[in-house]
Amino acid sequence: MIKSTVDDNVEGEWNNSNLYSSTKDCEKEERIEFKGNIPQWLKGTLYRNGSGAYEINNDLTTSFNHIFDGFAFIQKYSIDGESKLVKFRGSFIKSHAFTQSLINGHLIVRQFGTDSCKSIFGRFKTLFRGRDPTTYTDDTGVTIQIVHNRLLALTETVTGNILDPDTLQLIGPLITLPYSQPLDSEIMTITTAHIMHDDKRQMTIGYSGRITRKEHWLDVIFISDESFNQDKREDEDIDKSIFVNDRFIHITNNISSQAKDYNNSIKSSTKLFRFPYEYASYMHSASISEDYLILTEIPYHFNKFNAIWNSISGGTITDMFKWNGETMATYFRIISLDTGEQIGRIPGPPFFTFHHINSYQTKHNKNIIIVDICAFDDPRVINEAYLDKLRENKFPSGAGYLRRFKLDLDSNTCIEPNANAREPKGNHCYSYAHSLVPVQFELARINQKYIGKAYRYLYGVRGPPNRLFDALIKLDVESKEQVALWEEPFTSPSEPIFVQRPDSNYDKEDDGIILSIVLDQQAKRSFILVLDGITFKELDRAYLPIHIPLSFHGNFY
Known part of the structure; x- marks a missing residue:
């Protein structure tokens, strides 16, 4: 097995705590320079999404409960291998949940594991009245993907966020997928954050579980690239169904024309298939x-x-x-x-x-x-x-x-x-x-060109008990072995993103590089790590102006 390690004699104890400490906006573009052997062919933008703050206004008395609760923080790394430069931005999504929580000094909506209603009596009352639409979170901190030339930040709720791919500014909410329309006696709807793109049919695929008091449904959606790119007719009925919806009224009162146009286009490009869900x-x-x-x-x-x-x-x-x-x-x-x-x-x-x-x-x-x-x-x-x-550092059973x-x-x-x-x-x-x-590992990725096809290599973050994430691994599913490892004392890597060399032959599946954002626990500094996809040797790293807490998913474009 190939090992890429740094001196193991560094003194100290494993401490993940800085993975859950709040960072700050870096909305003004910062230029960062690589010093080593970054490939000249590497050119494009890595976007990442994850939790950037686990409390309100850095007040620890308002700390959230769960790893999935933090406010969404979007990162953009525009990399140019020839000049060895990275243009970096980092920004919280200025969602209704984020902005109003900061104004009020406390969480105003329920997140995954933190309830904004502090009293048991208050929670009990919600069983006997319709849920207030303003209690639906629109903070989306799981994935970040480009769909129809816009950047979408998604989570498991029915609301997404549309972002400008260049500035990361919020354009508006994504509220037009079919499962965003309430069903009779609905209890909850859980959507997928992990939408998929079918290159063969040129469409984006998503799904959602629709849970009501009477019955349950599974909704599958296909969003066509082709129909999106065609001229759209004005449709007042679509407009009305989107923007006069009690579920979203608190975030659509001042919706921008750009967001409105995008929502209309998504709506008219989407086909829905519904299945019973016992x-x-x-x-x-x-x-x-x-x-x-x-x-x-x-x-x-x-x-x-x-x-x-x-x-x-x-x-x-x-x-x-x-x-x-x-x-x-x-x-x-x-x-x-x-x-x-x-x-x-x-x-x-x-x-x-x-x-x-x-x-x-x-x-x-x-x-x-x-x-x-x-x-x-x-x-x-x-x-x-x-x-x-x-x-x-209590994570007793480790990853999958x-x-x-x-x-x-x-x-x-x-x-x-x-x-x-x-x-x-x-x-x-x-x-x-x-x-x-x-x-044990999580956050696995493969060469994107092999999605839906027979493949050999996957890359992941090792997750042993009580460490959460402590190393990057390369697995060979044909030989059934771990073939490479990158680790460094007291560092916490993020999901490894594979970028294929542009002139690589199809059969050279691992001919490319790996990108990961790594937190140095002791220095509370984060850096972009570049590994050779074949050898797993470190090629370069570049330190960021801010630290990046635990982030979940990203994509390179």
């Missing part, structure tokens, strides 16, 4: 193969009793869900990317997951689908991600494992080719025993 599952991500969308309905189901208790106790959103993995299966739902029809719903073993890694159909039988997932035995990781625990599932559409069966590869041990012992590579 057990509404928590689904954070999905994947696409050449012909199909693959969804995992894990046995972590919405539960009405849990929802009532959650409303009273002020727990996390996922406390409204119940783990049924001891008695129920995971179901892989397969949707045609051509027609939007359901092709199959295949039972498989129970597991919990945040992130799909990749899916593809086999070369000799297109009805066989390989699905790779970062899997946990159960959802205990959610309750381990409270900030009071993480700030004390790479598990592979083989779906057969003809026989409607699922098998794990690597089942029982080793004896169970440690935390998430079942996933360990079935893993392709026995190493």
Whole structure:
């Protein structure tokens, strides 16, 4: 295995606390210089999204509860390898939730695991009256993606944010996806932050779980690139349905013409496919193969009793869900990317997951689908991600494992080719025993050109117990081994983004570089790390003018 390490003799103790300390806006573009061997061909922009503040106005008495609660902080790194320069910006999204919380000195909306209503009586009252539209958060701190030439910041709520790709300024809310329209007796809607782009069909794919008191629905959407680029007709009905919606009235009173036009265009470019949903599952991500969308309905189901208790106790959103993995299966739902029809719903073993890694159909039988997932035995990781625990470096069970599932559409069966590869041990012992590579990790990425295709390499952040994230790894899914490692004492790396060398041959899958934003814990400084994709050796680093707290996802354009 290739190791790229720095002196291990540095004194000190592991301390993640600065990962959860607030940063500041850097809205004026800063120029940063690389000193080493950054490739001249590297040219483009890395955008990242994550939590930039875990309290209000740096007042620790207003600290949020959960790692997923912090206010969204967008970073932009425009990299020019030839000049060895990076143009950096960092900015909080000036959402209604962010701006009004700062004005009022306290959180005004419920985040993932922090309830703005402090009294038990106040929470109890919400069970018997319609939820105030202003309590819906519009802060979106999970992913950042370009869709139809605009930058979208997304999370699991029905509101997105449209940003200017150059300045990072907020253009307005994204409120026009079909699942943004309330359903009769709706309790909640959980959307995917991880939208996907199908290059073959030139469309963006998303989905959402619609939970009501009567029944549940799964909404799948296809947003066409082609129809978006065509001339749009003025449609007063669309306009009315978008901007006269009680759910969003608090953020649409002064909506800009740019945001209005974008919302109208998205609305008219979107097709909706709705499916019955017997057990509404928590689904954070999905994947696409050449012909199909693959969804995992894990046995972590919405539960009405849990929802009532959650409303009273002020727990996390996922406390409204119940783990049924001891008695129920995971179901892989397969949707045609051509027609939007359901092709199959295949039972498989129970597991919990945040992130799909990749899916593809086999070369000799297109009805066989390989699905790779970062899997946990159960959802205990959610309750381990409270900030009071993480700030004390308590993360007892660690991250997930790479598990592979083989779906057969003809026989409607699922098998794990690597089942029982080793004896169970440690935390998430079942996933360990079935893993392709026995190493704990999260935030996996691959060469984007291999999405939906057979691939060999994935890159991730190692996540052992009580460290959260402490190294970057490269896994080989063919040889089933960890083939490279980058680590440095007391540093916390972020999701590794692979950028392919422009003149590389298709069969040289790892011919490129890795970009990661790394926090030096002791100095409270962050830097851009550049690794060689093949050797995993460090090529260069450039220090930023501010520190970057834990960020989740990004993309290079």
